[in-house]
Amino acid sequence: MYDLSTRRRALSLVAQGRSLNSVSRELGVSRAAIRDWQVRLIPLQRAGAACERCRPIPGPPDNGVAYSYLLGLYLGDGCISKGRNSSLVMRIACADAWPGLIDACEEALRAVRPHNSVFRVRRQGCTMVTMASKHWACLFPQHGPGRKHERSIALAPWQQAVVDAHPWEFLRGLIHSDGCRVTNWTTRIVGGEPKRYEYLRYFFTNTSGDIRRLFVDTLDKVGVEWKVCVRNGNPLNVSVARKASVALMDARIGPKY
Numbered sequence: 001m002y003d004l005s006t007r008r009r010a011l012s013l014v015a016q017g018r019s020l021n022s023v024s025r026e027l028g029v030s031r032a033a034i035r036d037w038q039v040r041l042i043p044l045q046r047a048g049a050a051c052e053r054c055r056p057i058p059g060p061p062d063n064g065v066a067y068s069y070l071l072g073l074y075l076g077d078g079c080i081s082k083g084r085n086s087s088l089v090m091r092i093a094c095a096d097a098w099p100g101l102i103d104a105c106e107e108a109l110r111a112v113r114p115h116n117s118v119f120r121v122r123r124q125g126c127t128m129v130t131m132a133s134k135h136w137a138c139l140f141p142q143h144g145p146g147r148k149h150e151r152s153i154a155l156a157p158w159q160q161a162v163v164d165a166h167p168w169e170f171l172r173g174l175i176h177s178d179g180c181r182v183t184n185w186t187t188r189i190v191g192g193e194p195k196r197y198e199y200l201r202y203f204f205t206n207t208s209g210d211i212r213r214l215f216v217d218t219l220d221k222v223g224v225e226w227k228v229c230v231r232n233g234n235p236l237n238v239s240v241a242r243k244a245s246v247a248l249m250d251a252r253i254g255p256k257y
Helices: 004-015 020-027 030-039 063-078 099-112 157-167 167-178 207-221 243-252
Strands: 077-083 089-093 118-123 127-133 179-190 195-203 225-231 233-239
Touching: 004 020, 004 030, 004 099, 020 030, 020 077, 020 099, 030 077, 063 089, 063 099, 063 157, 063 167, 063 207, 089 099, 099 118, 099 167, 157 167, 157 207, 167 179, 167 195, 167 243, 195 243, 207 233, 233 243
Parallel strands: none
Antiparallel strands: 077 089, 089 127, 118 127, 179 195, 195 233, 225 233
């Protein structure tokens, strides 16, 4: 149904870091067709091909946009555990209420490790998007024993450089995993009568102080104002409520879908 130039255009846009959803909308091509072209038109390397960190001169991931987003998802709702043989399995928990998030997670995994298979495992209320690879520890040095909030979490210099180059994708991954966009309201007395006011607000909640610090440091770099909301003595919530900052977040992140 589609000529070769259309197929090559689609793959070129994906290679630039565009999501399958955006390429599908722009070209009027289904995501399934684009995935099929990735298999048929792009020569496959052997499964388990070395990652960018295992090259003679280690470098950042080839697709920095997808990696930065996936890093945010992993720090929020992801884990890495031992799989069969010597492989490691990346699992990202995605709520079934947000099917677009599940698709975006799968696309990011495919973009970061294009020669490995992605699987969706249904759980009650959520879908675990998974991929096995021997190189997750190379690409995500935060992997280690124990829960993330019970150990130190810091970005390697090369990871920080990727986040600095693609800060909004990192923030988007964190919001999509442990954040939300809500409508708050309050009342004020106007002319002697109470009047209800509604306003949009973003929240990010994570029990790891290190991960919250990565989040707010990145907010600072993109010019978003924030504050910590302490509840029951716990500073677990970061709030973005200033009108200009919410507008900026809406333009670059928006609600889950």
